[in-house]
Amino acid sequence: MKKKAFVNQKLCVACGCCLKACKLGAVSIPTGVYAVIDALKCVGCGMCEKNCPAGIITISKVNQEPVEQKNLTKGMVDTDE
Numbered sequence: 001m002k003k004k005a006f007v008n009q010k011l012c013v014a015c016g017c018c019l020k021a022c023k024l025g026a027v028s029i030p031t032g033v034y035a036v037i038d039a040l041k042c043v044g045c046g047m048c049e050k051n052c053p054a055g056i057i058t059i060s061k062v063n064q065e066p067v068e069q070k071n072l073t074k075g076m077v078d079t080d081e
């Protein structure tokens with residue numbers, strides 16, 4: 001099972017430490033208010049978690065079920081006329 005980082009955005013002070021710590025460029029602070037993790041780039045290495053002075057990043061396991069994604073894509077076809 002893959003791991004990803006999650007930010008408690010209510011407590012984030014947008015200091016940018018996680019952004020600097022992430023070697024994969026998976027962190028951004030687009031609004032300047034809180035950090036956002038790009039789940040497609042994040043590999044769950046934990047460097048951002050270790051470098052967050054507020055301690056508000058957690059690394060959690062992520063359930064990935066390709067079958068569900070396939071069904072979702074199928075369901076989105078033929079909805080437009």
Ligand code: SF4
Nearest residue numbers: 022042043045046048
């Ligand atoms: S867990 Fe690693 S790859 Fe993911 S956002 Fe944090 S530093 Fe980047």
Ligand code: SF4
Nearest residue numbers: 012014015016018052
């Ligand atoms: S290091 Fe922590 S407090 Fe700083 S921007 Fe990242 S998540 Fe927010």
